[in-house]
Amino acid sequence: MTLAAGANDPILPRPYRVHRVQKETSDTFTLELRPEAGQASFPFAAGQFNMLYVLGVGEVPISISGDPGLPQSLVHTTRSVGAVTKGMGRLQRGDAIGVRGPFGTPWPIEAAAGNDVVFVAGGIGLAPLRPALYQVMARREAYGRVVLLYGARTPEDILFRRQLKEWRADFDLEVHVTVDRATRDWRGNVGVVTHLIPRVPFDPYHTVAMVCGPEVMMRYTVMELERRGVQLEDVHVSLERNMKCGVGFCGHCQMGPKFVCKDGPVFPFEKVRDLLNVREV
Amino acid sequence: MSHAPHGPRALDAEGLAALVDALVAAGYRVLGPAVKGGAIVYDEVASGKELPRGFTEDQDAGRYRLGRRDDEAFFGFAVGPTSWKRFLHPPDLLRFRASREGHGFAVEPADGAPTSLALLGVRPCDLAAIARQDRVLLGGPYADPAYAARRTEAFVVAVQCTEPGGTCFCASMGTGPRAESGFDLALTEGPASAFVVEVGSSRGAELLGRVPNRPAAADEVAAARAATDAARGKMGRTLETAGLKEALQAAAESPRWEAVAGRCLSCANCTLACPTCFCTTVEDTTDVTGGRAERWRRWDSCFSLDFSYIHGGSVRRTPSSRYRQWLTHKLASWHDQFGEPGCVGCGRCITWCPAGIDLTEEARAVARGPVPAKAARKE
Ligand SMILES: Cc1cc2nc3c(=O)[nH]c(=O)nc-3n(C[C@H](O)[C@H](O)[C@H](O)COP(=O)(O)OP(=O)(O)OC[C@H]3O[C@@H](n4cnc5c(N)ncnc54)[C@H](O)[C@@H]3O)c2cc1C
Ligand code: SF4
Ligand code: SF4
Ligand code: FES
Numbered sequence: 001m002t003l004a005a006g007a008n009d010p011i012l013p014r015p016y017r018v019h020r021v022q023k024e025t026s027d028t029f030t031l032e033l034r035p036e037a038g039q040a041s042f043p044f045a046a047g048q049f050n051m052l053y054v055l056g057v058g059e060v061p062i063s064i065s066g067d068p069g070l071p072q073s074l075v076h077t078t079r080s081v082g083a084v085t086k087g088m089g090r091l092q093r094g095d096a097i098g099v100r101g102p103f104g105t106p107w108p109i110e111a112a113a114g115n116d117v118v119f120v121a122g123g124i125g126l127a128p129l130r131p132a133l134y135q136v137m138a139r140r141e142a143y144g145r146v147v148l149l150y151g152a153r154t155p156e157d158i159l160f161r162r163q164l165k166e167w168r169a170d171f172d173l174e175v176h177v178t179v180d181r182a183t184r185d186w187r188g189n190v191g192v193v194t195h196l197i198p199r200v201p202f203d204p205y206h207t208v209a210m211v212c213g214p215e216v217m218m219r220y221t222v223m224e225l226e227r228r229g230v231q232l233e234d235v236h237v238s239l240e241r242n243m244k245c246g247v248g249f250c251g252h253c254q255m256g257p258k259f260v261c262k263d264g265p266v267f268p269f270e271k272v273r274d275l276l277n278v279r280e281v
Numbered sequence: 282m283s284h285a286p287h288g289p290r291a292l293d294a295e296g297l298a299a300l301v302d303a304l305v306a307a308g309y310r311v312l313g314p315a316v317k318g319g320a321i322v323y324d325e326v327a328s329g330k331e332l333p334r335g336f337t338e339d340q341d342a343g344r345y346r347l348g349r350r351d352d353e354a355f356f357g358f359a360v361g362p363t364s365w366k367r368f369l370h371p372p373d374l375l376r377f378r379a380s381r382e383g384h385g386f387a388v389e390p391a392d393g394a395p396t397s398l399a400l401l402g403v404r405p406c407d408l409a410a411i412a413r414q415d416r417v418l419l420g421g422p423y424a425d426p427a428y429a430a431r432r433t434e435a436f437v438v439a440v441q442c443t444e445p446g447g448t449c450f451c452a453s454m455g456t457g458p459r460a461e462s463g464f465d466l467a468l469t470e471g472p473a474s475a476f477v478v479e480v481g482s483s484r485g486a487e488l489l490g491r492v493p494n495r496p497a498a499a500d501e502v503a504a505a506r507a508a509t510d511a512a513r514g515k516m517g518r519t520l521e522t523a524g525l526k527e528a529l530q531a532a533a534e535s536p537r538w539e540a541v542a543g544r545c546l547s548c549a550n551c552t553l554a555c556p557t558c559f560c561t562t563v564e565d566t567t568d569v570t571g572g573r574a575e576r577w578r579r580w581d582s583c584f585s586l587d588f589s590y591i592h593g594g595s596v597r598r599t600p601s602s603r604y605r606q607w608l609t610h611k612l613a614s615w616h617d618q619f620g621e622p623g624c625v626g627c628g629r630c631i632t633w634c635p636a637g638i639d640l641t642e643e644a645r646a647v648a649r650g651p652v653p654a655k656a657a658r659k660e
Contacts, residue, residue: 010423011578012377013388036385055379055386056567056574081592096385242591244563247423250581251560252588254610256530257617262422278533280602 010247013053013098015039016074018091024077025157028124029089030065033074033097041072045106046131047238047266051246052076053098057087061243061261063128064102068135074099077127077159103246105266107132108236112208115234116144118200120221122151122193122213126159128238128265129212137171145202147174151193151217154179155186176200193217197224204229211269212238219276222269235269256281290489291497292468292476297355298329299492300438300466304399307488309436312368313401314356319347321361323368326401334474340447340517340628343637356402356470359446360627364556365400365407369431370414372553372580376427376563381572391575392427399436403464405457406449406627408439410556412463416619417559427578436484439464443508447517448628450641454522456625458512469505477505518628520641522612526622528648529613533605537647542601544636549582551630551640552607557623558582583607604643612644 015036022030035041046068053059066075080089091097109132117136121129136143152158158177167173176196178189189196194217207230211218218237225235241260244250253260256275258267275281292300304311305328315324316333326332334353338361339346350357375391403411411432418428442451442458451457460467465485468476477497480486497505552558562581567574581588583606589596597603615623624640631639 009390009426011426012390013379015385015388017385053565055381056565056571058565059563059576094384098379098386098388240591241596242589244561244581248421249418249423249425249559250562251583252562252581254583254606254614256609257614259618280597280599281533281606 010100011245011249013051013059013100016097016099018093018095018097019073021091021093024159027081028077028079028157028159030075030077031088031091031097032066033076033099034072035074036096041074042102043071044068044074044102044131046109046135047107047128048102048104049128049246049265050074050076050099050101050103051243052084052088053100054084054087054091055096055098058084059098059100060084061103061246063238063265065127065130066134068131069138077124077130079124100246103261105264107210107238107266108208109135112136112210113139113142114144114206116202116207117146118202118207118209118225118230119146119148120150120193120197120209120211120213120225121148122217123153123157124159125212125214125217125238126150129210130160132210133167133173137167137173140171144206145174146172147200147202148176149193149196149200150175150177151213152177152179154181155183155188174200192220194220194224197221197228205231207234209235210238210266211235215239215276222273232270232273233268236266237269237272238265239267239272240265288480289497289502290478290480290494291501292478292489292492292494294353294355294474296493297468297474297476298332300488301326301329301332301401303488303491304401304436308397309399310396311399311401312365314358314361316347320345321347321358322363323361323365323400323402337444338446340632342448342631342639343634345632353474354470355474356440356468357444359442359444359449360404360407360629362554362629362633364554364627364629365403365411366414366556366559368398368400369411369435370418370428370559374427374578376576376578379574379576386574392430395430397434397436398431399438401438403437403439404442404627405439405460406451406454406625407556408437408460408463409451409454409456409625410627411437413557413615413619413621413623413625414559416621420619436488437464437466437481439467439481441467441469441505441509442512443469445512445516446628446632448631448639449516449626450518450520450628451626452513452516453518453520453641454622454624454626459509469509471501471505471508475501477501518626518631518639518641520626520644522622525644525648526613526616528650529609529644532647532650533609535647535650537643538601538605541638541643542599542604544638545584545600545604546636547584547600547603548635549584550633550635551638552582552584553580554629554633555611556627556629557611557625560588562588583610608640608643608647611640
């Protein structure tokens, strides 16, 4: 893929190639992208997203799920749900893909230093949180307790299994997984992820929480965290809205006064609390 | 050639035609009023002779009638169904072409360098609307290159308002009936189509210098000023804006949203006619082989169900939530986003609503809150 003039045009996809395809679960896959030869990679922050373009099919926002310390390979983990994400799922090593980004606000990695960190993920919501996990693991000594609470549909839907096991073993990451529906050999938790919150050890007065999942799950999670005594200004959520541009032009991602693409997707909860309480906002 | 000084000048009917011709000669694509389909629209003007004269219109909620005046005025109407965004932020725009090359594909930007535009007859409300879109499309962390390419060089000839229309309320929104800046030239049409011309830029002065004009007499300038001052009191609509933003934002659950949604057809006419609505979607298309693709950008509307679609369903499923999005964006959340309201009081959404829904009336009703049952019965 070659790119003509206008490389600074925020709406023109830049040329990337699929370097590696990793099937994660039955409907979820990870693509590792590399810039076309001669093109530079770009730095990104944990929590940011790219607009990924599949030739002729369309373009959708997908969070970066890779390590911000290794920006030369751009990693995205996607669940196939519709036309574009299914088209993306058919790409193979060597295929081209268009990339625009990185867009949006980051997780508060630096601000969390010195505190306990609680990650709460629902389903594919673990993918946008993984860059933050990479960064916290890279400077593990700068943080207190680090806990991941993760809800998946079934044991087969658990993402990044091996990596979580490694982080748990080598970096003192406390991982609690729960599933909506157990299979026969599952001996872990069953039920919603919010039920885990009262049971895990962290110091609520010195905790930063980062939450990503379906909107209802995030609302209940925040309620539980608040009940434990976590300050709402220390709770961050990543929101999802329809996005056609990613840069504040198309209007689709509006949520009351917020443009989720440029004011978010990561918000301190107290900044969006009132909006999340309004129906169909 | 002598340059026109920056004091007010005067132009007659021939001078106006010469001005159009001078713009055409300077290489501009001149856009101005034209009569089409029973309405005054903005369209390409090839020469000064083409400008329509003697038209007026009658506007009210859900109503527009073109009419004849008993004089030959050039600008004897307010605003019609089109707005300048049609040209500065086009409804359908090819953004890029992509074609398969081996395993890869090449992307080629499609929006070359559009011809410089000259906008003739921009009303103060519309001038304010252009400034609103400037802030959205050029004022953020990213600038929209397509808008920048059209807007940055556009030559603006404003026309001050002396006869507001039946749905106008620019005076309430603080955007008219007089524009003080943002134009290259501003005309006030006086009796017998004698224009007082204010010069707003050096290129405006330079262009004016190429057509027959004379210094405006003091009484002409005073009369032009008096006519625009008087227009203030002739607005077809008004809207009290003090406290409105807060009142609307506190009224997310007002029953009025349901009531208005019962009349709203979700036709999106209001958003298409509105000169500040900027929302767009993209359409990606391919040829039969899938080897060549195009990306089109098209106007979109928050009144459509798809607008807020995410996997699992649209966020704003009910028409009432969509009407609420529109009205609160215009009159409330736009303030939070851009420090000013998103409505300039042009009245188009009122005139072109097939159900005759009046934004000023809805805003008032929502802000006032539900009327207690007793009081309602007395009304
Ligand atoms: C900031 C952000 C980050 C995201 N990160 C990820 C991620 O890391 N992994 C992942 O699997 N998914 C992610 N999503 C969701 C992903 O964008 C949607 O699943 C995707 O747009 C669906 O497109 P589709 O064409 O396959 O599905 P369809 O259902 O066919 O969608 C049709 C169109 O609707 C819009 N749309 C549908 N669902 C969504 C949605 N959930 N969010 C926004 N627009 C939508 C898109 O414009 C899409 O093209 C993210 C969404 C946002 C807003
Ligand atoms: S909301 Fe209505 S009155 Fe206000 S600028 Fe838009 S079309 Fe004009
Ligand atoms: S009112 Fe609706 S269509 Fe208009 S700018 Fe706002 S969100 Fe977009
Ligand atoms: S995605 Fe287009 S404005 Fe946010």
